[in-house]
Structures are given as C-alpha cells and as structure tokens.
C-alpha cells in the first residue's frame with residue numbers, strides 16, 4: 001500500500017477493510033468493547049525507578065540462559081515514560097478499552113507493608129488519562145511480576161502470599177475503585193503455577209510438579225480472598241473477573257489411547273483452573289493423572305475460590321493436536337503432533353485454528369455456565385519488518401484476527417454472551433522467555449529509538465472499530 005501523493009493516503013489506507021469485514025462487525029452487539037492488551041513487565045521498563053521494588057522477572061531475566069539472548073524488561077518499550085503518547089496512539093486506533101496490568105512491586109516494593117506512593121500515583125495518572133480519552137481501563141492486578149521479597153519466603157508455594165495479594169488488591173481498589181469499573185484479579189494462574197513452578201521456563205524457574213499444584217491452589221486462593229475485599233472498594237456497577245488461558249486439545253487419530261491421552265491433556269491444560277472457579281472443585285482425576293497429591297487446603301478455600309465472578313477473561317491463541325499412546329506419560333508430557341497437514345502456524349509455532357476458538361467459547365458458556373465473557377487476549381506473532389518509513393506490512397496478522405473474530409462472531413450468533421475483544425498486543429513487547437524476538441503488536445516498536453509505527457493491522461483494526469461504531 002503506497003501513498004498516492006505527498007500527504008495523500010491511498011484509498012486503501014483510508015478504508016483498509018473489506019465488505020466481509022463490514023458484515024463481520026455487524027455480528028457484534030452495540031456496546032461491544034474493542035481493545036488491546038499489555039502487561040506491566042512486558043512494556044513499562046523503569047524497573048528501578050520511583051521506588052519500584054524488584055520482581056521475580058527482574059531476577060529471572062537477569063539470570064543467564066533463561067531468556068532469549070539475555071533480554072530483560074529493564075527498558076522494554078519504555079512505556080513508564082511514554083504514557084501520554086501511548087494513550088494518544090490508543091485513541092488514534094479508536095480503542096474503546098485498554099487492558100493493562102499493575103506491577104505489584106511498584107505499589108508494594110516489598111510485596112506487603114510500606115506503600116510506594118509514586119507507584120500508586122503512576123497508575124492513577126494512567127487511569128485518569130485513559131478516562132480523559134474515553135478509553136475504559138481493564139486492570140489486571142497480577143500479570144506474573146511477583147515482588148521478589150515474597151518469592152524469598154516461598155512465593156506462591158507459601159499460603160501467606162495469597163493473603164498478601166488480597167491486601168495488595170485492597171490497597172489498589174481503595175485508590176482506584178471509584179474510577180475503574182473492570183477488574184481482573186489474575187492473568188493465567190496456570191502459567192504462573194506450571195511454567196513458573198512446574199517446568200520452570202518462566203520465573204521463578206522452579207521444576208517441581210507438586211510445587212506447581214501447591215502454587216496453583218494459592219493463586220486461586222489469592223483470587224478468592226481478593227474478591228470480597230475488591231467488591232467492598234469498587235462501584236456497585238463495576239465488575240470483577242479473571243483471565244484464564246485455554247488451548248483446546250484434539251486427538252490426532254481415533255485410537256482409544258489417543259482419545260484418552262487427549263482427555264487427560266485437556267484436564268491438565270484447560271480444566272485445572274476453570275473447574276474450581278466455575279464449580280468450586282478440582283476436576284476429577286487431575287491429581288492422579290499428574291501423579292501429584294492434592295495441594296494442602298483449608299476448610300472454606302474452595303467456597304472462596306468458587307465465589308461468583310462477573311465475567312471470565314478468555315485468553316486463546318491456538319489449539320494442540322495430541323498424539324496418543326506414544327509414552328505412558330503424564331498429561332504434562334503429552335506429545336503434540338505437528339505440523340498438521342495443511343495447517344498454518346505463527347512465529348510461536350502455534351497452529352492457526354479459529355474453529356477451536358469457536359468451540360472453546362461454546363464450551364465455556366454451556367459447560368461452565370459463564371454468563372459474560374471477554375476475549376482478554378488473542379493475537380499472533382509474525383516476522384514483522386520495518387524499512388524505516390511509516391509502514392509495516394503484516395497481512396498475516398490481519399488475516400489471523402479476521403479469522404478469529406469470525407469464529408467469535410459465530411459464537412455470538414450461537415448465543416455466547418461475549419462482551420468484548422482485546423487483541424494481544426497493543427505494542428510489540430517483552431515476550432517472556434522469547435525476549436524481544438517475537439512481535440505480537442498491532443503497533444511496531446523500533447527498540448533502538450522506541451519509535452512506535454502503526455502496522456497495517458493497526459490501521460485495519462482502527463477501520464474495523466470505526467465500522468462497528470457506525471453500524472451500532
């Protein structure tokens with residue numbers, strides 16, 4: 001797409017959406033929220049500024065061999081110093097909502113005790129600036145950057161951390177509860193528990209499956225303890241939920257052993273957290289399948305954990321096709337089949353499979369009775385390149401979002417109460433163990449200069465959101 005003249009935009013740049021896109025947006029109800037998502041450690045930088053305490057990701061990413069080429073979140077996209085310009089960018093894109101996370105160690109440098117006023121002030125300014133631009137804040141309280149001091153006394157394997165989280169949630173909602181109407185307690189406790197304590201590819205890098213289930217229980221308990229504290233501080237019209245990751249599992253063939261291994265993998269990957277949240281109990285057979293003992297629980301834990309939430313945040317990117325009977329292994333060692341003939345994949349090696357997204361949404365509504373759903377993460381990493389001028393062509397990301405939104409639109413037509421969609425991510429950012437090697441943004445970040453360049457997908461998303469507003 002080249003400019004047609006100095007200062008002129010090509011007609012495609014003004015209207016980069018198709019007739020099919022116009023039909024697509026009409027499937028979503030008036031008031032449907034369109035946003036983009038980020039997380040504190042992945043975009044903020046300024047990890048030692050204004051009183052912020054260290055987090056487990058500061059220590060983990062600084063540990064040689066843990067992150068691609070030793071990348072860290074020390075600078076990231078320097079969002080901490082660029083909030084005004086980044087919010088102008090969000091406004092330019094026409095976002096009606098923005099999902100971000102608060103860094104616990106910026107608010108409570110030691111995880112508990114003394115409050116860092118500069119940390120709370122930063123998030124207050126961010127929220128006020130969003131509201132001034134008519135963008136609804138969706139605040140995640142925990143997106144993996146646990147204060148290091150809590151890790152030093154066991155982190156999520158220590159039940160006390162759940163109580164410390166509830167105190168942190170109380171402090172933040174006391175300050176922002178009058179202005180923020182959408183709260184997410186935890187982002188993907190499955191990742192915090194299993195990637196952090198089970199297989200150790202994420203902070204704090206522990207490899208102990210039993211510890212993963214103890215940590216998982218304390219993360220759920222943290223959510224349950226925080227809920228009533230938050231509800232006491234937020235407006236009556238405000239809503240609280242949490243974001244869970246799901247990767248639907250499919251059998252690679254019709255053999256009984258394949259179907260069994262696929263069901264066990266589904267138990268482990270998809271049911272572990274939604275079952276306590278939706279049904280107040282762990283899924284039958286989970287602990288046995290993983291060869292762990294049930295995590296220590298106290299009376300009342302599961303009631304707290306299973307207390308009603310106002311919405312479920314759904315994070316989905318792909319599906320897994322499971323090969324059966326290869327090894328008499330546990331579901332955390334199940335063998336994924338790939339590449340699937342005729343399938344397309346993103347830079348993460350994730351199969352692009354919108355049909356499984358549609359089926360997931362239907363399952364969450366029918367099997368788990370979720371009365372409101374937001375897609376709090378969906379997006380794709382591709383090899384985006386920038387040639388130094390104002391354009392970044394990413395047609396595959398446009399196609400990915402189109403296909404997944406089509407699947408979501410079908411779910412809405414099938415009766416799923418879907419209330420909003422946040423693409424991951426607003427900006428290219430620190431992709432955990434992959435460092436800055438993977439770009440998910442609809443806005444490109446040139447890390448040498450911190451320049452932001454709206455990708456074609458950003459221009460397309462802007463036009464799509466505008467078309468939805470016009471159609472509503």
Ligand SMILES: CO[C@H](O)c1c[n+]2c([nH]1)[C@H](O)[C@@H](O)[C@H](O)[C@H]2CO
Nearest residue numbers: 039188245246247315316317424431
């Ligand atoms: C199966 O993917 C997970 O749902 C997942 C994917 N992602 C996530 N969770 C995290 O919430 C984000 O911080 C990541 O940046 C993002 C992209 O990797």
